[in-house]
């Protein structure tokens with residue numbers, strides 16, 4: 309498989325290493341200054357760039373009928389437009405706030421726990437995410453997906469960063485050292501706590517998931533998710 313990497317930072321470099329180990333070839337490493345992008349030579353584009361750059365990168369790929377795997381977070385106000393562009397150009401698209409197998413299992417666990425907790429009014433939910441100090445967006449994309457999993461399965465109506473309320477999922481974002489990504493969900497009552505937590509030890513799980521998604525999307529047209537790729541419930 310010939311891969312175009314959009315964003316050649318921490319994730320782009322790790323994806324390159326894993327893709328090469330799996331027998332693939334990186335044909336482009338696109339950064340902010342890159343001109344003459346060889347779209348015609350790519351089987352797939354993998355975008356781990358920046359919140360400002362992601363939408364432009366993704367839609368350029370669709371215009372050239374290159375399928376896109378995007379893990380960039382912090383640009384989702386434009387997600388609907390990206391989906392429309394993908395459909396117009398009959399391309400293929402997977403966005404995931406987190407590509408790791410472990411976090412995708414954690415998403416399922418979170419939804420299951422939320423269903424159980426619905427109506428148990430003595431418990432109040434809250435969430436904490438911790439990432440490295442270079443991270444540009446807060447809360448993390450993963451935290452937003454987790455909050456949506458709670459909201460979709462309970463009477464909580466919205467999430468807020470550093471703000472609480474009766475039907476609010478409050479999210480606290482911490483930025484510390486080189487932490488790859490830690491997410492904790494807490495249900496607290498006056499008598500006890502129920503807590504679930506995912507801790508990434510490094511970035512390899514994210515990168516491997518993105519390469520597996522790129523392999524999976526070959527020959528497909530449409531909008532998919534990691535649930536499709538991993539065949540989760």
Ligand SMILES: NC(=O)C1=CN([C@@H]2O[C@H](COP(=O)(O)OP(=O)(O)OC[C@H]3O[C@@H](n4cnc5c(N)ncnc54)[C@H](OP(=O)(O)O)[C@@H]3O)[C@@H](O)[C@H]2O)C=CC1
Nearest residue numbers: 315316317318319339340357361379380381405406407514
């Ligand atoms: N979904 C998932 O599983 C995961 C998602 N992420 C997300 O992926 C994104 C990237 O993370 P990470 O690699 O750690 O960040 P980095 O900052 O290490 O890398 C981002 C790279 O994108 C480059 N860039 C800037 N503008 C453009 C542009 N127009 N086109 C292409 N590249 C550009 C940056 O260059 P420069 O430094 O010169 O600006 C930088 O090299 C973030 O949004 C992060 O939240 C991260 C891990 C897992």
Ligand SMILES: O=C(O)C1=N[C@H](C(=O)O)C[C@H](O)C1
Nearest residue numbers: 381405406443448449450489
């Ligand atoms: O920026 C990161 O590093 C990460 N970003 C993603 C997010 O915002 O959820 C995924 C992972 O937690 C690492």
